[in-house]
Amino acid sequence: xxxxxxxxxxxxxxxxxxxxxxxxxxxxxxxxxxxxxxxxxxxxxxxxxxxxxxxxxxxxxxxxxxxxxxxxxxxxxxxxxxxxxxxxxxxxxxxxxxxxxxxxxxxxxxxxxxxxxxxxxxxxxxxxxxxxxxxxxxxxxxxxxxxxxx
Amino acid sequence: xxxxxxxxxxxxxxxxxxxxxxxxxxxxxxxxxxxxxxxxxxxxxxxxxxxxxxxxxxxxxxxxxxxxxxxxxxxxxxxxxxxxxxxxxxxxxxxxxxxxxxxxxxxxxxxxxxxxxxxxxxxxxxxxxxxxxxxxxxxxxxxxxxxxxxxxxxxxxxxxxxxxxxxxxxxxxxxxxxxxxxxxxxxxxxxxxxxxxxxxxxxxxxxxxxxxxxxxxxxxxxxxxxxxxxxxxxxxxxxxxxxxxxxxxxxxxxxxxxxxxxxxxxxxxxxxxxxxxxxxxxxxxxxxxxxxxxxxxxxxxxxxxxxxxxxxxxxxxxxxxxxxxxxxxxxxxxxxxxxxxxxxxxxxxxxxxxxxxxxxxxxxxxxxxxxxxxxxxxxxxxxxxxxxxxxxxxxxxxxxxxxxxxxxxxxxxxxxxxxxxxxxxxxxxxxxxxxxxxxxxxxxxxxxxxxxxxxxxxxxxxxxxxxxxxxxxxxxxxxxxxxxxxxxxxxxxxxxxxxxxxxxxxxxxxxxxxxxxxxxxxxxxxxxxxxxxxxxxxxxxxxxxxxxxxxxxxxxxxxxxxxxxxxxxxxx
Numbered sequence: 107x108x109x110x111x112x113x114x115x116x117x118x119x120x121x122x123x124x125x126x127x128x129x130x131x132x133x134x135x136x137x138x139x140x141x142x143x144x145x146x147x148x149x150x151x152x153x154x155x156x157x158x159x160x161x162x163x164x165x166x167x168x169x170x171x172x173x174x175x176x177x178x179x180x181x182x183x184x185x186x187x188x189x190x191x192x193x194x195x196x197x198x199x200x201x202x203x204x205x206x207x208x209x210x211x212x213x214x215x216x217x218x219x220x221x222x223x224x225x226x227x228x229x230x231x232x233x234x235x236x237x238x239x240x241x242x243x244x245x246x247x248x249x250x251x252x253x254x255x256x
Numbered sequence: 257x258x259x260x261x262x263x264x265x266x267x268x269x270x271x272x273x274x275x276x277x278x279x280x281x282x283x284x285x286x287x288x289x290x291x292x293x294x295x296x297x298x299x300x301x302x303x304x305x306x307x308x309x310x311x312x313x314x315x316x317x318x319x320x321x322x323x324x325x326x327x328x329x330x331x332x333x334x335x336x337x338x339x340x341x342x343x344x345x346x347x348x349x350x351x352x353x354x355x356x357x358x359x360x361x362x363x364x365x366x367x368x369x370x371x372x373x374x375x376x377x378x379x380x381x382x383x384x385x386x387x388x389x390x391x392x393x394x395x396x397x398x399x400x401x402x403x404x405x406x407x408x409x410x411x412x413x414x415x416x417x418x419x420x421x422x423x424x425x426x427x428x429x430x431x432x433x434x435x436x437x438x439x440x441x442x443x444x445x446x447x448x449x450x451x452x453x454x455x456x457x458x459x460x461x462x463x464x465x466x467x468x469x470x471x472x473x474x475x476x477x478x479x480x481x482x483x484x485x486x487x488x489x490x491x492x493x494x495x496x497x498x499x500x501x502x503x504x505x506x507x508x509x510x511x512x513x514x515x516x517x518x519x520x521x522x523x524x525x526x527x528x529x530x531x532x533x534x535x536x537x538x539x540x541x542x543x544x545x546x547x548x549x550x551x552x553x554x555x556x557x558x559x560x561x562x563x564x565x566x567x568x569x570x571x572x573x574x575x576x577x578x579x580x581x582x583x584x585x586x587x588x589x590x591x592x593x594x595x596x597x598x599x600x601x602x603x604x605x606x607x608x609x610x611x612x613x614x615x616x617x618x619x620x621x622x623x624x625x626x627x628x629x630x631x632x633x634x635x636x637x638x639x640x641x642x643x644x645x646x647x648x649x650x651x652x653x654x655x656x657x658x659x660x661x662x663x664x665x666x667x668x669x670x671x672x673x674x675x676x677x678x679x680x681x682x683x684x685x686x687x688x689x690x691x692x693x694x695x696x697x698x699x700x701x702x703x704x705x706x707x708x709x710x711x712x713x714x715x716x717x718x719x720x721x722x723x724x725x726x727x728x729x730x731x732x733x734x735x736x737x738x739x740x741x742x743x744x745x746x747x748x749x750x751x752x753x754x755x756x757x758x759x760x761x762x763x764x765x766x767x768x769x770x771x772x773x774x775x776x777x778x779x780x781x782x783x784x785x786x787x788x789x790x791x792x793x794x795x796x797x798x799x800x801x802x803x804x805x806x807x808x809x810x811x812x813x814x815x816x817x818x819x820x821x822x823x824x825x826x827x828x
Contacts, residue, residue: 123629130636177621206621206628227624228632 114139114246116169118150118186119204120178128173128229135231139246147181150174151189154196168199170246173229175204184219191220200241204229261446264453269309271460272302282468286540290342294467297335304328326365330389333396334358336426340400344407354396361392390433397426414515417477418466418564425463428455469564481512499588506581507532510557513577514542514570517560521546523553542566544575547582549589555581613678620671624664631660669792673777676799686722688715688757692750695729699737706741713751718824724800731793732759732820739763739818755823762817774810
């Protein structure tokens with residue numbers, strides 16, 4: 107991913123395998139939106155608020171959607187979610203939680219902090235697609251997915 | 257008759273003397289103000305009786321007894337007012353004012369008593385003076401009588417009885433005076449004399465009872481309190497779990513029992529643990545041993561101005577009370593420490609439970625990640641390299657993926673099962689008929705495909721968590737369909753008999769010898785290739801039913817179907 111290109115999907119995932127499977131699932135569906143992967147909660151916050159190694163970024167350059175794992179090193183997913191949703195600059199970016207199980211605890215806590223949706227891992231494209239649809243982000247698919255018979 | 261009356265007169269005379277001596281002794285023994293004033297009041301009254309008696313016996317000839325009567329009589333009334341003052345203080349002005357008036361009347365009495373006729377006999381008192389004289393005395397006495405009576409209504413049984421005895425004793429003197437005044441024309445009438453003398457005689461024991469009640473009388477006075485205590489003792493001593501409150505209440509009872517005005521419990525070293533009523537030790541206290549927190553202590557009760565004298569009887573009664581109190585205190589202490597321990601253990605248990613919950617959550621999360629990777633990459637191999645894989649390799653990869661899925665299911669089952677144990681029940685009145693209908697609707701396709709005949713009988717409403725009850729029916733009906741799928745005409749019957757709900761099938765059934773294993777998690781009575789499943793359904797049913805306070809059991813024979821019964825505990 108080049109620095110010049112705008113990031114459209116931010117994937118926050120510390121598990122290498124899960125990240126790879128998610129990227130694989132999205133790329134196999136010919137989703138070519140630029141995806142950026144960060145490996146912990148602190149890095150996600152740095153990315154969003156343009157701090158640390160992301161100091162050169164512009165805060166207005168927001169991703170279209172954030173896929174956020176709940177269990178993360180350093181700062182956990184729910185804390186990242188809380189900070190994003192309590193800051194006016196980032197409040198409107200849709201956040202989709204990646205859950206490892208259907209444990210209701212995560213879901214309730216996630217929605218309590220304003221998560222927009224959740225996906226149970228492994229991220230398969232069908233589920234991702236239906237979540238995007240329910241978030242009203244048709245363009246993310248429509249613009250980027252070539253017609254099936256193209 | 258005359259001799260009898262004269263004799264009676266002597267008895268009264270002696271009684272009053274004895275009474276005044278007793279009050280004097282009582283004062284000498286205790287040397288407090290109330291007793292001093294009682295001694296003065298009774299003493300002057302006795303002197304008046306003696307003086308007037310001498311006056312009468314000497315035919316009212318001599319000046320000295322007459323003067324003594326005139327002077328002492330008003331003062332005996334005033335002395336009683338001072339008794340009232342010692343118990344229930346008067347205003348200083350009233351006390352002094354009345355004293356001045358009484359002094360004036362007494363002095364004028366001396367003047368009248370000194371008047372003699374030329375033949376040496378005394379001049380009869382003018383009626384007006386007589387009226388003032390009696391009126392003043394009566395006022396001095398009636399006011400305390402009323403006051404004591406009024407105060408007595410606010411006192412506990414023993415003190416009340418004592419105050420009333422004082423009131424009644426003086427009341428009788430008033431009655432005598434009023435009667436003598438009314439019948440002064442028939443002063444020599446033996447019947448009148450007899451009435452006066454018998455009443456006078458009654459005054460003595462009544463007054464005596466008021467300041468030094470005998471043991472038997474104190475026991476009678478205490479009777480009300482004993483009865484009240486008997487009624488309260490169970491609640492007080494046996495069900496009180498708060499040692500502090502128990503002590504406070506027990507002190508109150510100790511005071512009530514003996515008519516004391518103060519009580520306290522102190523350690524042997526002198527530290528006061530609890531106190532009620534008067535806060536400083538005074539007068540003739542009773543102290544009985546007590547055990548407090550395994551250490552020797554004492555229960556002390558203190559008399560007040562209206563408390564009768566304590567005797568051996570009060571001491572033994574209080575000792576008895578202290579023994580019971582010690583036991584109750586020990587019991588309360590044990591209960592308190594037991595409660596503390598239960599609280600501590602509950603907290604420890606809750607901490608363990610939440611630790612376990614956190615653990616199972618972590619396990620579910622962490623175990624899932626590798627399973628996800630296994631099945632995800634197995635699938636990736638199939639997707640990306642399907643064409644170059646030999647047939648054998650493909651089937652191995654499929655089996656890796658299958659097992660990963662199965663492992664995931666097992667983890668889910670364990671989690672679901674553990675969640676059942678900790679989630680709160682949302683009980684309400686539910687209609688099992690509707691729940692069963694939902695379950696059957698969800699399985700409609702399966703039922704039709706296997707042509708299972710399902711009958712639903714009458715299912716009474718019950719009080720349960722609807723989501724969990726649906727899970728129970730889901731599992732039982734699912735099993736019934738699953739295990740009857742292979743028979744010729746599968747039949748599933750859902751019903752209720754005597755508040756026992758049941759689900760019956762005509763399927764494979766099982767051997768009752770293995771029935772105990774049926775409801776254990778991951779225990780199966782059929783091989784995986786016969787009937788698929790992880791063996792958690794019935795364990796979940798059991799856990800749900802038991803959390804509702806109900807019971808689940810099964811009856812079956814191999815090949816003859818099975819019936820599962822369950823109850824849901826109380827209706828509320």
